[in-house]
Amino acid sequence: MPHPARSTVTLRDVAAAAGVSVSTASRVLGGSSRTVASEYAQRVLAAAAELRYSADASARAMRRANDSIAVVGDDLTTPSMGMVAAAMERRARDAGAFVTVSSTHGTAERQLETVRLQRALRPRALILTSSRLASNVLGGRLLDELLGYEREGGRVVIVGDTDMPFDSISFDNHGSAKELATHVAGSGHRHITILAGVRGRGNVSARTAGFVAGLREGGVEERDIRILHCAGSRQGGFDAARQLLTEGLEPPHAVLAANDTIAIGAMSAFRAAAVAVPSDISVTGFDDIELATDVTPRLTTVSLPLAQAGAEAVRLAIADRAETEHLMMRGQLVVRDSTAIQVA
Structure with missing residues (x-):
């Protein structure tokens, strides 16, 4: 007489025992029309039999009419x-x-x-x-x-x-940002403002930390590194750059933005104030969006494989x-x- 199925056995248990993904086990046991390699199908069926697995209504409902x-x-x-x-x-x-x-x-x-x-x-x-x-x-x-x-x-x-x-x-936001900042420091810039985007966001926080690490390694004094948080948008960069201009720029100065959109907004503010990029101030971005090569001057940045x-x-x-x-x-x-x- 066959043993009853144990309700505690899940599809994940079967997949683990068979050494396949949960989605593969689901296709084998749920009657999917998608083909599964014979070797994997046999392993799933053997594991299901060994564990006395029985597909429940929710698993059967995972049969889809679309992909x-x-x-x-x-x-x-x-x-x-x-x-x-x-x-x-x-x-x-x-x-x-x-x-x-x-x-x-x-x-x-x-x-x-x-x-x-x-x-x-x-x-x-x-x-x-x-x-x-x-x-x-x-x-x-x-x-x-x-x-x-x-x-x-x-x-x-x-x-x-x-x-x-x-x-x-x-x-690797931290490592990539550090490489960019090391380049900026190596180019002779000794007063840096980081436009860091929204406070607390994981990716821009890692970029900011990488910027600081690269600048310090490149010889920039900690007291000469300023961090301004702003919206991660063109307007955020524009407003932050205007604040920077109001507070004053100490040459040779560079602005490192947490993304290209912030950097492009900052360049707009500098242009409106007749501050020339890069002769008066250098600007960098991050991401390498398409617009980075369309603006004037073209933006130095980090190209992520998005x-x-x-x-x-x-x-x-x-x-x-x-x-x-x-x-x-x-x-x-x-x-x-x-x-x-x-x-x-």
Whole structure:
């Protein structure tokens, strides 16, 4: 007489025993029309039999009529997010899937609410893009929601810094910022203002720390490094630069902005005040958005592989893999016309 199924056995248990991803186990046991390699299918069926697993109603409900990938982002209006999302859409289309995008405005409550909604809609995968996603946010409720989604057969990918146990892609913001700041210090600048963006954001905080480390290593005195926080927008950069002009510039001066949009706003303020870039002041950005080469002077910046990150996120979302992947991407210094060498 067969043993009854044990209700404590989950799809994740079966996937772990078979050495495959939860999504692969779901396709085998849920009757998906998508093909799974014979070796993996046999391992999943053997593990399910050994553990006496029985798919429940929620797992069966994960059978989908579409191949949607739901992207949940902090702010969809930034040029950098536009580059990431465009690359995701291209990679998904090549794989026969499609992308939907939702904005959370960077608040944990909206992230949780959006993930719950998307979980009910049962997309093939969830990709979260955020500067920082911590496992203890909201008392762990967001993590629990994402784990529940994966137990039902979905896959979670995070683009940004995280300690959550999902596939992730992060950027070496600190190291890349340090390289840029070392270049600025090496060019003879000895008075620096960092336009640091919104206080407390993970990515810009890492960039600010990297700027300071590179400047100090390059011989700039700590007392000659000023940090101004501002909105991470063109207007934020414009307003911060006007404040800087009001307080006075001590030459040779340089402004290091936390992103290209802030830097472009700052250059507009300097131009309006007849302060020439780079002869009177050098300016740098971060990200290398398309506009960085269209402004005059062209912007010295750090080029992040944003399009590559978007494409890789979709690859991780749709691939059949047993191992969790964590990718770290580093930016590349791009020296253009907005910085000058200062002669002592």
